Amino acid sequence: MPQTYTADADPRRVAESLTREQKARLVTGETFWETADVPEAGIPRITMTDGPHGLRKQGADGGDHLGLAQSVAATCFPPAVGLGSSFDPELTQRVGAAIAEEARAEGVSLLLGPGMNIKRSPLCGRNFEYFSEDPLVSGTMAAAMVTGIQSRGVGACVKHFAANNQETDRMRVSADIDERPLREIYLRGFEQAITGAQPDAVMCAYNRINGTYAAEDRWLLTEVLREQWGFEGMVVSDWFAVGDRVASLKAGLDLEMPTTDGRSSAQVLAALEEGSLEEADLDAAVINVLRLVQRRHLQASDSSAPDFDEHHDLAEEAALRSAVLLKNDGDLLPLSRTAKVALIGEFASIPRYQGAGSSHINPTRLDSAREALAALAEGELRFAPGFPLEEPAAEAARQEAEQLREEAVQAAAVSEVAVLFLGLPDVEESEGFDREHMDLPRVQLDLLEAVVRANPNTVVVLSNGGAVLLPFRDRVPAILEAWLLGQAGGSALADLLYGLESPSGRLTETIPLRLQDVPSWDSFPGEHGHVRYGEGVFVGYRGYDHRQTEVAYPFGHGLTYTSFEYSGLEAAVAGETLEVRLRVRNVGGRDGLEVVQVYAGREQSAVSRAPRELVGFVPVEVRAGELAEVSVEVPLNRLSHWDVRQGRWVIEPGQWLLRAGASSRDVRLSATVEVEGDHAEPPLTQRSTLGDALVHPAVGQEVRRIVQDAVAGQEGAFSAEGMLRMLESFPLGRLSLFPGAGLDEEQVENLIRRSS
Ligand code: GLC
Numbered sequence: 001m002p003q004t005y006t007a008d009a010d011p012r013r014v015a016e017s018l019t020r021e022q023k024a025r026l027v028t029g030e031t032f033w034e035t036a037d038v039p040e041a042g043i044p045r046i047t048m049t050d051g052p053h054g055l056r057k058q059g060a061d062g063g064d065h066l067g068l069a070q071s072v073a074a075t076c077f078p079p080a081v082g083l084g085s086s087f088d089p090e091l092t093q094r095v096g097a098a099i100a101e102e103a104r105a106e107g108v109s110l111l112l113g114p115g116m117n118i119k120r121s122p123l124c125g126r127n128f129e130y131f132s133e134d135p136l137v138s139g140t141m142a143a144a145m146v147t148g149i150q151s152r153g154v155g156a157c158v159k160h161f162a163a164n165n166q167e168t169d170r171m172r173v174s175a176d177i178d179e180r181p182l183r184e185i186y187l188r189g190f191e192q193a194i195t196g197a198q199p200d201a202v203m204c205a206y207n208r209i210n211g212t213y214a215a216e217d218r219w220l221l222t223e224v225l226r227e228q229w230g231f232e233g234m235v236v237s238d239w240f241a242v243g244d245r246v247a248s249l250k251a252g253l254d255l256e257m258p259t260t261d262g263r264s265s266a267q268v269l270a271a272l273e274e275g276s277l278e279e280a281d282l283d284a285a286v287i288n289v290l291r292l293v294q295r296r297h298l299q300a301s302d303s304s305a306p307d308f309d310e311h312h313d314l315a316e317e318a319a320l321r322s323a324v325l326l327k328n329d330g331d332l333l334p335l336s337r338t339a340k341v342a343l344i345g346e347f348a349s350i351p352r353y354q355g356a357g358s359s360h361i362n363p364t365r366l367d368s369a370r371e372a373l374a375a376l377a378e379g380e381l382r383f384a385p386g387f388p389l390e391e392p393a394a395e396a397a398r399q400e401a402e403q404l405r406e407e408a409v410q411a412a413a414v415s416e417v418a419v420l421f422l423g424l425p426d427v428e429e430s431e432g433f434d435r436e437h438m439d440l441p442r443v444q445l446d447l448l449e450a451v452v453r454a455n456p457n458t459v460v461v462l463s464n465g466g467a468v469l470l471p472f473r474d475r476v477p478a479i480l481e482a483w484l485l486g487q488a489g490g491s492a493l494a495d496l497l498y499g500l501e502s503p504s505g506r507l508t509e510t511i512p513l514r515l516q517d518v519p520s521w522d523s524f525p526g527e528h529g530h531v532r533y534g535e536g537v538f539v540g541y542r543g544y545d546h547r548q549t550e551v552a553y554p555f556g557h558g559l560t561y562t563s564f565e566y567s568g569l570e571a572a573v574a575g576e577t578l579e580v581r582l583r584v585r586n587v588g589g590r591d592g593l594e595v596v597q598v599y600a601g602r603e604q605s606a607v608s609r610a611p612r613e614l615v616g617f618v619p620v621e622v623r624a625g626e627l628a629e630v631s632v633e634v635p636l637n638r639l640s641h642w643d644v645r646q647g648r649w650v651i652e653p654g655q656w657l658l659r660a661g662a663s664s665r666d667v668r669l670s671a672t673v674e675v676e677g678d679h680a681e682p683p684l685t686q687r688s689t690l691g692d693a694l695v696h697p698a699v700g701q702e703v704r705r706i707v708q709d710a711v712a713g714q715e716g717a718f719s720a721e722g723m724l725r726m727l728e729s730f731p732l733g734r735l736s737l738f739p740g741a742g743l744d745e746e747q748v749e750n751l752i753r754r755s756s
Contacts, residue, residue: 005042007297011290014041015283020272024265027249027285032063032258035289043290044297048157048236048257052113052129052145053079053095053354053486054361055102065239065258066432067360074102075311076354076361078486080115080141081465082322084131085483085505085558087595088619089144091321096148096156098314101306103154109296110155110201110236115359116142116189117205119509120165120539121524123435128355128465128484132508133540133555135185136614136638139192146197155200155296158193160238162186162220163533164205167434168525171241174208177533180607182209183642183649185539191229200233200292204253206241213248215241221252234288239358246271250278254285308364312488316367319485319492321593324505325559326470329477332457334499334561335417338379342411343370344386344451345421345461352423352463353489357431363487369421369461372494382415384408386451387443389425405447412455419497420451423463423482434525438469438515448472461493467511470552481507499561504593504619506558506663510541513552519543541664542610556597556614556663562588562624566596566668571658573675578615578634582660582669586622593621598632599659599667600639605652606695607641612659615639632660639675645682653677683756686733686748690741693732694724699751703743710742 005014015023022038030036030045037045050056055074056067063069077083077095086092096114103111115129116138124130131138142158149156163175163186177186193199204221205214214220215237225231234254242248242256245264256264271277325333335341348370354361374381386408392401412418422444429435439445452458452475459478462468463485473479480503485492495501512518519535519542526532538546541555569582580598596619599612616632639656640649656675661667679697693703704724711723718726727741732752736745743751 005038005290007294009294011287011294014043014290015286017041018286020269020279021265023282023286024268026289027255027268027282028245028264029255029257029259033058035255035293044293046109046293046297047107048110048112049108050112050358051157052111052115052359053077053083053099054363055099055106055108055111056359056361057103057106057108065358067357071362072106073362073364075099075308075315076363076487077315078318078322078489079128079354079359079465079484080131081128082483082485083318084137084141084508085324086318086321086619087137087506087508087617088321089140091318092141092144093148093151094314095318096145097152098306098311100149100152100154102311104152104298105303105306107298107303108154109298110157110292111149112157112159112203114142114145114156115159116193117160117164118186118189118539120533121518121520122438122467122509122512123524124165124466125167125429125434126355126357126431127467127509128429129359129431133510134508134614135188136192137508137617138189139196142189142193143197146193146199150197150200153296153298153302155292157201157203157236158190158199159203160205161190161202161225162205162214163209164207166525166531167432169529171206172208172529173526174211174530175533176210176530178536179644180642181533181537181539184537187224194225194229194231198233200296202231202233202235203238204235204241206238213243215253216244216247216251218251226252234292246277249281249285252284254288312365315486316488316492319489320495320501322483322485322505323492323496323503324481324483324507324557325503326479326481326553326557327473327477328559332417332477333459333480333497335419335497336379337376337498340380340414340416341373341377341382342408342415342418342455343373343381343383343421344408344411344418344447346385346387346389347421347423347463348373348383348419349385351490352426352484353486354484355430355465356426359431366487367490369490369493372491373497376494376498376500380415382411384411386420387441387447390427391441391443401443405450408447409450409454412451412458415455416457418451418455418458419461420448420458421461421463422448424465424468429465435466438467440468445472448476452476459497461497467509469513469515470511473552502561502590502592503558504560504595506556506595507553508555510544510551510555511553512544513550517544517549517551519547537608538610542613545611545664554663554665556595556661557666558595558663560592560594562586562590562592564592564594564622564662566660569658569660569669569671571671571673573636573673576636578636578639578673578675580616580632580634580658580660582630583627584620584622584630585627586624589624591621591623593619594662595619596630596632597661597663598634599661599664600634601657601659602652603655603657609641612664614664636675646680650680651675651677653679681755684732684752686731686752688732689728690730690732690735691728693751693755694728696755698755703751706742706747710740714740
């Protein structure tokens with residue numbers, strides 16, 4: 001009789017007591033959203049579902065992974081594109097906890113989120129579901145979301161591991177990435193979230209990485225994830241991501257989702273029978289699935305009814321923190337409540353508040369900016385739809401668009417200020433496909449031109465999941481990038497526009513001047529099953545800064561209704577931490593929140609690197625006129641790069657340049673700091689070059705002296721330094737053949753021996 005499963009039984013012992021058939025059942029879903037149960041062993045099912053910015057729970061008997069079928073009502077929080085802009089892990093943690101409360105109440109044990117892939121291109125259809133172009137922002141916010149979700153007894157599942165940075169051909173495309181950008185950009189956020197917050201699960205991606213499907217990549221799912229990062233949870237596939245169940249089991253993919261109606265179990269049993277699959281590999285997966293079931297199987301008594309009003313208030317707080325004020329010339333914002341306002345744009349009435357696909361939430365309620373503004377307005381508020389949500393095609397539609405535009409222009413002409421709600425209609429961006437351009441619909445741009453001509457005091461409010469180009473940014477005084485703000489976004493926007501609250505969001509992705517300026521432009525989205533990440537580590541602001549490319553609005557940018565002055569930057573190494581201290585004074589007339597950002601860079605480096613990289617950030621509330629002491633703790637490992645020769649992280653020793661500022665290009669203070677770093681260099685060999693020897697900590701100075709003395713005594717056009725530079729690429733093993741280099745074979749052998 002198999003050992004009876006209990007929540008605290010040893011999963012290894014339970015696995016040993018199961019038959020092969022029972023084990024084979026446990027490693028593939030039983031339904032679309034549930035794991036398999038083994039009643040005769042007392043093993044229950046558990047339910048998992050999306051995520052990530054709210055609960056999307058469908059009926060057990062059906063469901064889809066594309067947000068098509070209905071789901072239970074749940075609070076729709078701002079998707080990651082918005083929440084990430086808060087740069088606030090504490091707020092993100094509270095959102096995670098609230099979503100988990102709703103999940104528990106619906107008997108959901110594992111929430112499939114956060115999504116945390118890097119925004120390599122603004123064209124990715126799922127960027128709304130991800131946090132940033134920067135791995136530190138992604139990792140920090142994802143870790144906070146995981147902590148929040150799991151604090152309420154529900155498992156979290158970071159996704160999509162890894163390098164799922166586009167929707168085009170997503171179930172086959174190979175992301176061809178060199179080792180440094182793979183480690184430093186595409187894995188680094190996952191490493192931070194997994195080692196820092198220990199999510200119960202990791203969802204492997206659909207795509208290939210350097211030719212190997214993530215679902216079958218033992219290097220990724222076992223060597224990196226488990227052996228190097230110490231992950232002890234469960235690896236679950238993306239839905240329908242498994243092409244070869246036996247290969248994926250060998251790679252370390254524990255649970256295939258959704259059900260394959262017994263097909264995968266049969267393949268597993270046949271492979272065991274013929275010896276092409278070790279039972280130990282199956283057992284390892286069973287144990288990881290059992291551990292999750294034991295940890296997260298909800299007892300009926302577990303779920304108390306969530307407070308949906310409280311969650312809606314939290315959704316509004318999160319929305320307030322998500323909007324990014326890009327410009328505000330002449331302090332046009334905030335609006336006076338007595339102002340005569342023309343409110344233009346269908347999105348003010350019918351908000352665009354979340355993305356399409358598997359993350360689509362059925363909100364408990366939905367606030368419209370139009371109603372919220374009307375409730376606050378003390379002056380005249382005229383509404384005009386302004387444009388049709390679909391691009392006009394036929395003549396009749398064109399006439400309708402023309403009429404809507406005229407109506408909007410008339411409203412603008414008789415008002416003190418026009419507030420223009422523009423953005424990307426649902427059909428323009430979604431999970432499952434990428435955009436081909438970054439433009440707002442033509443009909444909206446035409447409307448904007450007409451409205452601005454009628455009333456230059458025009459505020460543009462944007463609702464979009466992926467960054468859009470802003471060719472009009474010099475023709476309007478104010479732009480509020482509202483991204484997608486969830487169900488309470490309408491109320492939040494009204495509070496921000498009338499100044500009851502101040503904007504505080506910051507860009508977690510660069511807004512370029514042109515699509516062609518995007519570092520990934522010439523390789524996205526690839527062809528014939530391959531996409532070459534040719535920009536390497538130069539993703540997002542790293543690329544724009546490295547190329548000194550002008551941008552519309554830089555990473556980290558965001559205004560508020562006050563202003564801040566920075567002073568007194570100090571930095572010192574204390575153990576494994578770089579302690580950065582400075583002061584921020586609110587020199588405006590309103591309380592405000594500043595996101596202080598710290599970037600690090602080097603004048604000289606052994607590797608190619610961006611001029612500056614974000615190494616720390618902290619949101620700071622400062623009352624009008626007051627001074628805040630700010631401390632940013634930077635773990636020294638954030639200075640490290642991946643040394644492909646040694647296969648590990650290395651911190652370059654010497655001087656580092658720190659910059660503190662309000663964005664990646666609004667640097668307010670700089671300081672230098674000496675870092676002991678990591679002097680280790682790989683041992684020299686006959687194939688090493690003289691250049692390798694010159695920088696090797698064990699022998700570098702001696703080699704430099706020997707060769708300089710040798711070449712100094714020679715006649716010739718080159719200076720000693722010039723000769724050295726010429727010889728740097730010379731292999732040590734052949735240096736003795738070069739006349740006058742000063743090193744014979746025995747000396748070279750001696751240097752090699754001493755270098756290891
Ligand atoms: C989807 C998504 C994934 C989601 C899963 C279940 O295809 O890629 O993020 O969690 O399937 O809906």
